[in-house]
Amino acid sequence: MRRLALLTVAGLLAFPASGAAQTITNTPPGNSGLRQYVEVVPTGGGDTPSQAVQKGKAHLPSALRGAGRDGQRLADIAVQSSPAPARQALGQGRRSGKRAAGEGTDAKRRRSPARNPDRSTESDATRKALGTALTGSDPGGAGGLGVPLLIPMLVAATIVGLLTWGARRRTPEG
Amino acid sequence: MSVSRRRTLGALIGAALSAAAIGGIATPAQAAPAMLRGFTDLDTIQRNPAERSLALEHLKHARATSLRIMWLWSEVERAKPADRTQARDPDAPIYDFSKLDALLRDLAAAGVRPLLEIHEAPAWWEGPKRPRVSHRVPAGTWRPNPTAYADFMTAVARRYSGSHPDPLRPGETLPRVRHWQLWNEPNLYNFLNPQWVRDGRRWRRVSPRLYKRLLNAGYEAVKSVARDNVVVSAGTAPFAEPWPGGPRMPAAAFWRALLCVDGREHPRARDCRKDPAKFDILAHHPYPIGPPGRKAINPDDVVIPDFPKLQKPLRVALAAGNVHPKRPKRIWATELSWDSRPPDPKGIPAVLQARYLAGTLYVLWRQGVRAMFWWNLRDDVRGHGWEYTLQSGVYLRGKTVAEDRPKPSLQAMRFPFVAYRRWENFRGHGRALLWGMAPRPGPVEIQRRHGERWRTIRRVRAGQDHVFKLRLAAGRGVRLRAVQDGEISVDAKVF
Secondary structure: OOHHHHHHHHHHHHHHHHHHHOOOOOOOOOOOOOHHHHHEEEEEOOOHHHHHHHHHHHHHHHHHHHHHHHHHHHHHHHHOOOHHHHHHHHHHHHHOOOOOOOOHHHHHHHHHHHHHHHHHHHHHHHHHHHHHHHOOOOOOOOOOOHHHHHHHHHHHHHHHHHHHHHHHHHHHOO | HHHHHHHHHHHHHHHHHHHHHHHHHOOOOOOOOOOOEEEEHHHHHHOOHHHHHHHHHHHHHOOOEEEEEEEEEHHEEEEOOOOOHHOOOOOOEEOHHHHHHHHHHHHHHHOOEEEEEEEOOOHHHHOOOOOOOOOOOOOOOOOOOOOHHHHHHHHHHOOOOOOOOOOOOOOOOOEEEOOEEOOOOOOOOOOOOOEEEEOOOOEEEEEHHHHHHHHHHHHHHHHOOOOOOEEEOOOOOOOHHHOOOOEEEEEHHHHHHHEEEOOOOOOOOOOOOOOOOOEEEEEOOOOOOOOOOOOOOOOOOOOHHHHOOOOOHHHHHHOOOOEOOOOOEEEEEEEEEOOEEEOOOOEEEHHHHHHHHHHHHHHHHHHOEEEEEOOOOOOOOOOOOHHOOOOOOOEEEOOOHHEEEOOOOHHHOOOEEEEEEOOHHHOOOOOEEEEEOOOOOEEEEEEEEHHHHHHEEEEEEEOOOOOEEEEEEEOOOEEEEEOOOOOEEEEEEOO
């Protein structure tokens, strides 16, 4: 029993990491799997499809660079101020513009960082989904606790609960 | 009158209306069960007349009293009517009702009541600027003409009014259809398009408006033939993309738009009294993800325990006069299921499917939902693959209906029984809530399993609505069952 509890805690701790690799559709056993009856978890981009988020980011620097010197500067600022995965993607996008498309291994390398921003949105999506399922409200919305705060709190509460439970079991009753 | 008294009175009136609405579809010989049970079965009952009578026996054996028929407008209307008079004529040569006549005759002979749902417009009744027919915009879904739908529904309601002569049996009449469901899943691209339209930089919801026109036109048509016809709204699909512009629209958002209600948490009605939504029963398809008590992740998706997301805006809309007739509406779940393993390797174990089915009836009942139509009496043929078909029947499919084998879920449908612990009993030593719907009103024995033997531990009485409910001490994993006159319920494991 205790092993199971420890595994649960480990699972909770590992959740944000494993969530990053999940897709955004939810088809557990028993679900028909028919497209129209599949649950789609919201993306971190809010009311925007994840594909659109990826597309928009990939096009941003090239579009700005076409807008003169100011555009060039703004594009550089955008790249420098982006989170690391997105920065990589934007940087690669700039390089890829100069190369011919479909260059075997290089082409594969170019595609993989470009997926990173999308992956981060999926991770956000999973966290958001968990938050919604646990709190019944949108954790990213106004008045919510926010998942980054909620998950550590949950984990801590679980650990404290399990320790208490273990201690009570050890104590002979009566 | 105090608030609680007013609520009690409202509940009593609601219950009476519910009984009246269900009464037409349930077996009249005895007190109606609290939940109406029915099936949809396209493959065999609808399309295979040779196997129909035995399949209907199986349906009744499951204690279902109703069959939800899904019929295509485009399949009946073979040519464009010359004028509206012809469109409303149930004997017009442009219509081919022969297969539907035969199905309804067989249902009447078997004593099974139909819920007749009609969707999919013929090509000539689709709206302008129709994109090419594709998987994304299927035939018969593009801006269907509400006037034409009303004319067609008038013809169908006249034909099945109970007084229309049967063309194959001189001196007899065609059977009566009393329950009408107008369209199917209008929040899905599979059945109604467009769902959204881009208006500048914003997306605008279109399908609720398109559907409201169809619903109101169909309501007037069906009621014009017989005032006691019952109009059931199209069942909305449970899931959608949580962003605007997707191919599906979240059910709760769809209903709020249709009912002229804004606000998810604190719904407020806009003034739509000049154009109220017209229906008698609100239907939804809470196809589940996970166990029956698991709520949807997205705030506007609606699965089994999420019906308050529809009931809340409905109450607000009713109070504001945005719904006609202005009286409490019943809520029905007209499609749901889980695939089982066998035969679907990705399904849930057949025993779990049975427990989930019983749990579904309980969770729906608790929320005031009073009808449940299970998708599939018998499993689909595998066809293109498990992922394209529903293996959710209560019968495992054989080569013929006679060779079908019952799954455990058959007993869950016949005699549902569940046992749930409350959260405070987390340690597993507390009390469990037991709920069941017995075959008939009267005494029920609750038995507990000890080793290989079952021992009676309690006696209760099922009410006139066949429901019994009690609490008793039972920890996690304890196996219980209910017995009435020798008939044994599906066995419940305390969760």
